[in-house]
Each structure stands twice: as structure tokens, then as C-alpha cells.
Amino acid sequence: MPLMSLTLAIFSLGQRLTAGALAGAVLSFAGVLVVVSTGSLTALLSHGVNLGDAMMLIATLAYAIYSTLLKKWQLRLPPLVLLYLQVLVAVVVLFPLFWLSPKIGLNLHNAGLVLYACLLASMLAPLAWMRSVATLGPSRTTLFFNLLPLITALIAAAVLHEALAWYHLLGGALTLGGVILSERWTTALRRA
DSSP states (O other), X not given: OHHHHHHHHHHHSOOOOBHHHHHHHHHHHHHHHHHHTTTOHHHHHHHOOOHHHHHHHHHHHHHHHHHHHHHHXXXXXXXXXXXXXXXXXXXXXXXXXXXXXXXXXXXXXXHHHHHIIIXXXXXXXXXXXXXXXXXXXXXHHHHGGGGHHHHHHHHXXXXXXXXXXXXXXXXXXXXXXXXXXXXXXXXXXXXX
């Protein structure tokens, strides 16, 4: 997503490409590939792109477009109103799937997941995202998205007691290095 958002921001927002943004995005992407491929890029390439991968690429592009348009349009609505409108659209779009799916009621086993989905993932995260895009811009904000695989691995190690492997550490270091590089190296690339 950071590479997609950077490209969209350059073309639609007139953002200047910096050497750090380009190098940082590529380095972070390499780190994400190391983590996602569990250290074996050949294994990742041998499986090829399946339907799930294609769907994730489309979703990533949609989120990059959303982040860019959020900055470009700068709607003069309070963040809570924007969040309410997003939730309303999500309810309308997802209601048919809910209606057709098997129902499982709220119980002690799933209450934490429901609270997480309702409060953190559906309310606090979008509010923080909207504020970050408004403050930093879409290309800088989405660069931090590359830290997600590293954070997920760290949470899995802490909560699920999964072992961290060398590829988590290497991929995490590359990703974090890319984010730091893009934030610190602000030399603009000149057009030929």
C-alpha cells in the first residue's frame, strides 16, 4: 500500500517524490516480503498469485485510493460524522452477508473479539487513520502500514507464545529501517 499511495499522491496531490520515500518504500516492502514469505522468496514465488492474493491487492489499492482521496477532498465534516457515514455504508453493504450467514450469538468465548472489532478496529483505528492522513498525508501515513506484519508477529509471540524466527527479525529490521529512512531522508528527486 505505501508504494500505491506514494504513486497516487504524486499524481493526484502533486506531492514531490523524495529519495527517502522511494528508497524507504522499497526497503519496507522488501522487509514485508521477508516476513510474509517466512524467509523463502522462492517458496512465495512458486505458489504464485491465488484468488486470495488478488483480492488483497484489490483491497490494498482501494485503501490507497481511499487514503489519497481523504487528503485530496478534505471534507469539512467532523471525524465522528465521517466515521458514522463509513459505519452506515458498511452496515448497508454487509447486511446481506450477515442475513445469509449462520448466526452465532454473543458468548464469553467471542465477547472479546466482538469488543475488539467494534471499538478498536471499527472506531478507534479509522479515527486515528483519518487524523494521520489529514496531518501527515497519505503516502507518509501508509508507510507505517508496513509495520503491521512485524507488530502482528510480536503480538503473536507475546499473546499466543509463538516463537519469533530469524525472518521476523530481519524483515522487521528492514521494514523499520525503510520507515525511518523515508522519514529522515527528504531530498527531493529532480526530474530529468
